[in-house]
Amino acid sequence: MSAPLIVLVGPMGVGKSTVGRILAERLGTGFRDTDDDVVAAEGRSISDIFVDDGEPAFRALEKQAVRRALAEHEGILALGGGAVLDADTRALLAGLRVVYLSMDVEEAVKRTGLNAARPLLAVNPRKQWRELMEARRHLYEEVATAVVPTDGRTPDEVAQAVLDALQLPAPTGGATPGPRQEEAMPAPVTRIHVGGTAGTEPYDVLVGRQLLGELAGLIGTKAKRVAVIHPEALAETGEALRADLAGQGYETIAVQVPNAEEAKTAEVAAYCWKALGQSGFTRTDVIVGVGGGATTDLAGFVAATWLRGVRWIAVPTTVLAMVDAAVGGKTGINTAEGKNLVGAFHPPAGVLCDLAALDSLSVNDYVSGLAEVIKAGFIADPVILDLIESDPQAARTPAGPHTAELIERSIRVKAEVVSSDLKESGLREILNYGHTLGHAIEKNERYKWRHGAAVSVGMHFAAELGRLAGRLDDATADRHRTILEAVGLPLHYRYDQWPKLLETMKVDKKSRGDLLRFIVLDGLAKPTVLEGPDPAVLLAAYGEVGE
Numbered sequence: 001m002s003a004p005l006i007v008l009v010g011p012m013g014v015g016k017s018t019v020g021r022i023l024a025e026r027l028g029t030g031f032r033d034t035d036d037d038v039v040a041a042e043g044r045s046i047s048d049i050f051v052d053d054g055e056p057a058f059r060a061l062e063k064q065a066v067r068r069a070l071a072e073h074e075g076i077l078a079l080g081g082g083a084v085l086d087a088d089t090r091a092l093l094a095g096l097r098v099v100y101l102s103m104d105v106e107e108a109v110k111r112t113g114l115n116a117a118r119p120l121l122a123v124n125p126r127k128q129w130r131e132l133m134e135a136r137r138h139l140y141e142e143v144a145t146a147v148v149p150t151d152g153r154t155p156d157e158v159a160q161a162v163l164d165a166l167q168l169p170a171p172t173g174g175a176t177p178g179p180r181q182e183e184a185m186p187a188p189v190t191r192i193h194v195g196g197t198a199g200t201e202p203y204d205v206l207v208g209r210q211l212l213g214e215l216a217g218l219i220g221t222k223a224k225r226v227a228v229i230h231p232e233a234l235a236e237t238g239e240a241l242r243a244d245l246a247g248q249g250y251e252t253i254a255v256q257v258p259n260a261e262e263a264k265t266a267e268v269a270a271y272c273w274k275a276l277g278q279s280g281f282t283r284t285d286v287i288v289g290v291g292g293g294a295t296t297d298l299a300g301f302v303a304a305t306w307l308r309g310v311r312w313i314a315v316p317t318t319v320l321a322m323v324d325a326a327v328g329g330k331t332g333i334n335t336a337e338g339k340n341l342v343g344a345f346h347p348p349a350g351v352l353c354d355l356a357a358l359d360s361l362s363v364n365d366y367v368s369g370l371a372e373v374i375k376a377g378f379i380a381d382p383v384i385l386d387l388i389e390s391d392p393q394a395a396r397t398p399a400g401p402h403t404a405e406l407i408e409r410s411i412r413v414k415a416e417v418v419s420s421d422l423k424e425s426g427l428r429e430i431l432n433y434g435h436t437l438g439h440a441i442e443k444n445e446r447y448k449w450r451h452g453a454a455v456s457v458g459m460h461f462a463a464e465l466g467r468l469a470g471r472l473d474d475a476t477a478d479r480h481r482t483i484l485e486a487v488g489l490p491l492h493y494r495y496d497q498w499p500k501l502l503e504t505m506k507v508d509k510k511s512r513g514d515l516l517r518f519i520v521l522d523g524l525a526k527p528t529v530l531e532g533p534d535p536a537v538l539l540a541a542y543g544e545v546g547e
């Protein structure tokens with residue numbers, strides 16, 4: 001992976017571009033400016049972007065431009081004045097030679113004045129400058145390996161001061177080697193392969209950080225248009241992705257859909273189809289679904305149905321979507337009669353699980369995703385259960401010591417199953433552990449419960465059913481309660497709702513005619529099907545769950 005030789009940060013007007021060009025010339029390397037990148041990608045000035053779209057929109061574009069430039073550029077890189085406001089950007093600068101070019105307020109007002117090309121200083125420059133610097137100075141200092149004052153110096157003198165501060169001699173020929181290359185190691189990426197079955201293409205699930213650079217490669221060169229479908233909560237991310245892809249030459253649209261289950265409706269699917277139709281989306285074009293499982297289920301379904309199937313890429317941003325929803329090609333929407341009743345098997349062309357996305361999840365949504373992780377533990381990989389039980393509190397946050405391992409292990413479980421049975425003709429049914437009752441609870445709650453919470457209650461029920469049916473030992477059945485409770489997932493639901501839940505379970509996708517079918521365990525990691533259980537056993541199992 002490449003890294004810039006020197007990164008220049010500092011306030012607007014300090015001379016990063018002028019000094020950067022001089023440094024590039026002296027060091028025999030190239031110069032790049034992320035503000036220029038944004039302007040080129042958008043075809044508008046920065047002032048216009050601020051005025052038309054607002055500062056948050058500009059910051060999102062800037063963040064993508066910085067990320068891309070850091071990954072691609074080996075010379076001198078100047079960042080926009082506010083780039084360091086973003087915590088992810090600051091993290092990306094760790095280990096690089098970063099020089100903060102500073103200047104005092106008098107010099108700043110002299111240099112910037114009422115320059116309309118600098119939108120943040122358009123009114124009362126002296127006061128605004130002070131406020132800006134109060135907010136930013138410590139951030140420049142945080143990322144800098146050297147601070148070089150520019151007051152009273154010519155650009156040539158500043159460039160020399162930078163070389164002196166970094167102890168970099170200007171070479172007599174050729175470029176100076178990149179900075180501390182052994183320290184700027186690429187972040188590890190795990191690649192989990194999903195085999196193609198039933199005439200579908202194989203694909204990979206990538207787990208790591210800074211993965212969005214992989215997107216264009218997955219979209220490929222045959223696509224002319226890309227539609228980024230994202231939920232309201234990820235408006236900034238969706239727009240940043242769209243702008244990044246636009247900067248790479250694709251015609252792009254961002255399609256914002258409601259958060260969570262409200263997106264999984266025929267009306268929202270129709271809204272997406274309309275957006276595709278109006279943009280002239282053809283069979284070679286590509287949909288990117290970025291968001292939680294509800295969004296990836298919808299985006300995949302829209303991809304499956306538009307022109308009878310176009311390629312799509314999943315960018316899951318919740319634990320649940322990474323470990324389950326985005327992998328395996330089950331796409332769909334809900335109807336008034338039940339969960340996921342309309343859908344298609346339509347695998348993605350690739351899945352990018354960028355673990356950094358998890359940092360903005362609410363605890364509730366993070367923990368909800370653990371239900372599917374725990375499911376993978378009970379049906380196939382008990383090491384998952386051991387890891388969670390070793391510190392359940394730590395497992396509740398993305399900062400926990402086993403986050404990446406838990407996610408990767410769960411994806412491997414899913415990948416192995418769907419690689420051999422895409423269309424759920426047998427083995428795949430085991431992934432529905434806890435879902436028969438779980439889906440009925442979701443419907444009963446009009447989808448106000450998170451899927452993971454409902455599946456948690458459903459797994460408790462399945463464990464009790466397995467125990468009462470004489471299949472599951474007490475220790476493993478009890479382990480369901482302790483682990484689910486330890487991470488803060490629910491075990492119980494309203495007892496009086498049983499008749500309604502039973503009715504809904506009759507239209508579960510595993511039912512055959514009037515025969516109810518459940519996934520239960522014959523023992524730890526030994527899932528099996530329980531067909532047509534005695535109604536009295538069902539009720540007794542629910543007796544343990546109902547309250």
Ligand SMILES: NC(=O)c1ccc[n+]([C@@H]2O[C@H](COP(=O)([O-])OP(=O)(O)OC[C@H]3O[C@@H](n4cnc5c(N)ncnc54)[C@H](O)[C@@H]3O)[C@@H](O)[C@H]2O)c1
Nearest residue numbers: 231233259260292293294317318320324325330360361451
């Ligand atoms: N297709 C499958 O195989 C499969 C498997 C499991 C679950 N699912 C489906 O997945 C859905 C549940 O997915 P989920 O638990 O991810 O919920 P979700 O998609 O409803 O997301 C939960 C909330 O988090 C928001 N969000 C998403 N990413 C965020 C982020 N990084 N930061 C902040 N907020 C963020 C969403 O907008 C939403 O409001 C259900 O519809 C379920 O049926 C499908």
Ligand SMILES: O=C(O)C(=O)C[C@@H](O)[C@H](O)[C@H](O)COP(=O)(O)O
Nearest residue numbers: 324328330339340428431432435509
């Ligand atoms: O991938 C599967 O197969 C699953 O069953 C995974 C489940 O966790 C997921 O909730 C899935 O959407 C359920 O599918 P459904 O066919 O029961 O609607």
